[in-house]
Amino acid sequence: MSQDLRDIVRAEFEQAFGTTPAGVWSSPGRANLIGEHTDYNDGFVLPFAIDRRTFAAVGLRDDARIRVGSTFSDEIAEIALDELSPDVVSGWAGYPLGVVWALGQLGHADLAAVPGLDIMLESDVPVGAGLSSSAAIEGAVAFAIDELWRLGLDRVQLARVGRTAENEFVGAPTGIMDQMASLLGRDDSAVFIDCRTQEATAVDLGLAEHDLTILVIDTQVEHAHASGGYRERRASCEAGAAALGVPALRDVTVDDLPRAKELLDDVTFRRVRHIVTENQRVLDTVETLRTQGPRAIGELLDASHRSMRDDFEISVPELDLAVETAQAAGAIGARMTGGGFGGSAIALVPRELVSRLQVAVDGAFAEHGYGQPVTFTVTPSEGARREV
Structure with a gap:
C-alpha cells in the first residue's frame, strides 16, 4: 500500500x-x-502512530510562492509565502x-528569505x-520542509509547529498529542507524553507477542473539532482549574475531588x-503495560469510555454501541478514541476474534438502524520519515 501511495503522489x-x-x-x-x-x-x-499515513x-x-495540491481535491491552492495568514486560507x-x-x-524560518515550495x-x-488525519498532514509537510530548508529542527519542535498551525492558523483548539504521536511513533509501541513538559517516552505494547491487535470501529459519524462541543469542554476545564486555584487540571489529584465537588457546579465538576x-x-496503564502486559489493561480502557x-x-449512541458490542464479543477492553461527538472507537482484541467482532458490530449497527461502520485493524508503527 505504501509503495502504491508513494508512486501515486x-x-x-x-x-x-x-x-x-x-x-x-x-507521517x-x-x-x-x-x-x-x-x-x-x-x-x-x-x-500510538498507526500504519496509515x-x-x-x-x-x-x-x-517565493507556494502551491499545494492533493489527490483528494481538484483544487491547487497558491499564495506568496509573505502573504500567508489565517484570514486568507480556508479548507483542507x-x-x-x-x-x-x-x-x-x-x-524557525524567515519566509522572506526561503525558496518557495x-x-x-x-x-x-x-x-x-x-x-488525526490533520496531524499526519502537518507531520509529513513539516518533516519535508525541515529537510529542504535545512532548518535542523528536532521532532518535538516539529510537533510544536504542527500544533501552532492547527491552533492559530486552522483555528482548532487541540493540544499537542496528535502531532507528537505522529512524529515520535515507534513500531509496537505507544508514546507516553507528559503534555506539560512535552517529554515523551516509548512504552512497549507487546501486542505481537501476546497475539493481540487493535480494531478501529469508525462509526462514520463525522465530527468537527473547531465546533462548539470541543470548545465548551475546554472552557469548562479552564473554569474548573481557575476555581480550584491551580494552573491546570494536571495539578488536581483524585484525592482532591471531594473538595472540587463542594466548590463546583455539577457539570463543571463532572468535566473536572x-x-x-x-x-x-494513563499512569496506571503505563505501569500495567510495564509490569503485567497488554492483556491486563482492559478495565482501564473500559473505565475511560464510561x-x-x-x-x-x-x-x-453509535460509539457506545460499538464499545458495548466489542466488549460483549470478546474484546479485552474498548473505548471511544479522539475528540468525541463521532469518529471511532478502538477495541483491544485477540487476533482470532477480530472477524467475530467485525460481524457483531455490523449486525448491531444494522439492528439499531445506524449506517454501516467501517472496521479495520491498526498496527502501532513508526513516526514521520523520508520515503524516497
Missing part, C-alpha cells in the same frame, strides 16, 4: 507541477490508547499552509474518524472528574 506532483519532486515524506495518523482531552490540561496521554511529495521553487489547504506559516511565526498530498488516513481520573488511568460517556459527555 509522485505522479500527481509531476502532472500538477510539471517537475519532479525533491522527495516524498510521510502517520494516530490512535489514542488512553488519555482523552487530558493534553490541553497539561496532563498525560498514551497515543499521509504522503507529501515536495519540491523547491525558484520564486489550511493544514499544510499553516505549517509553513507556523515555521515563520515561531522564528510545491507540495502534493496523498493519504490513506481516514478523515473525520478521530485518527473526567480529566483527573483519566490522567490517573468516564467520557457519563462525565465528559462526548460520546454518541
Whole structure:
C-alpha cells in the first residue's frame, strides 16, 4: 500500500507541477490508547502512530510562492509565502499552509528569505474518524520542509509547529498529542507524553507477542473539532482549574475531588472528574503495560469510555454501541478514541476474534438502524520519515 501511495503522489506532483519532486515524506495518523482531552490540561496521554499515513511529495521553487495540491481535491491552492495568514486560507489547504506559516511565526524560518515550495498530498488516513488525519498532514509537510530548508529542527519542535498551525492558523483548539504521536511513533509501541513538559517516552505494547491487535470501529459519524462541543469542554476545564486555584487540571489529584465537588457546579465538576481520573488511568496503564502486559489493561480502557460517556459527555449512541458490542464479543477492553461527538472507537482484541467482532458490530449497527461502520485493524508503527 505504501509503495502504491508513494508512486501515486509522485505522479500527481509531476502532472500538477510539471517537475519532479525533491522527495516524498510521510507521517502517520494516530490512535489514542488512553488519555482523552487530558493534553490541553497539561496532563498525560498514551497515543500510538498507526500504519496509515499521509504522503507529501515536495519540491523547491525558484520564486517565493507556494502551491499545494492533493489527490483528494481538484483544487491547487497558491499564495506568496509573505502573504500567508489565517484570514486568507480556508479548507483542507489550511493544514499544510499553516505549517509553513507556523515555521515563520515561531522564528524557525524567515519566509522572506526561503525558496518557495510545491507540495502534493496523498493519504490513506481516514478523515473525520478521530485518527488525526490533520496531524499526519502537518507531520509529513513539516518533516519535508525541515529537510529542504535545512532548518535542523528536532521532532518535538516539529510537533510544536504542527500544533501552532492547527491552533492559530486552522483555528482548532487541540493540544499537542496528535502531532507528537505522529512524529515520535515507534513500531509496537505507544508514546507516553507528559503534555506539560512535552517529554515523551516509548512504552512497549507487546501486542505481537501476546497475539493481540487493535480494531478501529469508525462509526462514520463525522465530527468537527473547531465546533462548539470541543470548545465548551475546554472552557469548562479552564473554569474548573481557575476555581480550584491551580494552573491546570494536571495539578488536581483524585484525592482532591471531594473538595472540587463542594466548590463546583455539577457539570463543571463532572468535566473536572473526567480529566483527573483519566490522567490517573494513563499512569496506571503505563505501569500495567510495564509490569503485567497488554492483556491486563482492559478495565482501564473500559473505565475511560464510561468516564467520557457519563462525565465528559462526548460520546454518541453509535460509539457506545460499538464499545458495548466489542466488549460483549470478546474484546479485552474498548473505548471511544479522539475528540468525541463521532469518529471511532478502538477495541483491544485477540487476533482470532477480530472477524467475530467485525460481524457483531455490523449486525448491531444494522439492528439499531445506524449506517454501516467501517472496521479495520491498526498496527502501532513508526513516526514521520523520508520515503524516497
